[in-house]
Amino acid sequence: MSNPVTAIPPAPAAEVAAHYARRLAFETDCADVRAASETAAPGFVLLDVRGPQAYARGHVPGAINLPRGKMTPRRMAEWPAGTLFVVYCAGPHCNGADKAALHLAELGLPVKLMIGGITGWEDEGFALAEG
Template sequence: MSHVSEIPAASFRDAAAHFAARLSLETDCADVAAAMRAGEVDFVLLHVVGSPQAYARRHVPGAIHLRHADITVERMAQWSAETLFVVYCAGPHCNGADRAALKLARLGRPVKLMIGGVTGWADEGLPFAEGSEPGALRELEEAA
């Protein structure tokens, strides 16, 4: 018996509940890019780590730079309570997005983590924006 099958697979009900829960907490770079390309941006994308200079060098188009340390009740009041936030950080080696997601959840805000972060975005071959502003989504449209 292999290590793969040594522990039996979960029931289909348990597996469905598990994967539905994961998808309620996470999204991926390809789905974020597809939503942006389709003009279906029903979320706020937050770049939650790094200095303003690092953000200016490279960030996902449309992302707002908001470090997890700056996520406060007062700062988040500019968005409605129903606003879905999608957070990302440098990549799988960074827990800044997890920290931001936790803060948002504790503030009662809907939140998902964009798995992969900057590393995943680059791995997908998706374009980055530069500068101190979120950048136009046209970078994605031109890459389509």
């Protein structure tokens, strides 16, 4: 007897592993960003891609405010080649981080999206920085 969960059988384990490994190449989460940020060398630059006013009201500690329109080749060249950028926006209801990630990738830069954005950060109970 099947139900909505079992009606379609699961993919083979190797396919499932490949799928989730690929997803993790594109995204990270708030807890991982926070844990990495607490180390001496987190290995990425965290970009808040919202507007300056939203950033000033509260942002992830250590994030740089850089809306997509200001991500010019000249500006991005301020970081060493190969720098990983992690982008976030307001939350799941906002696709600003997706657009920023696409833009950075089109510039040939390594990028990941921090899923959840500010909403996810606060849902985890993490404090925001102001200013």
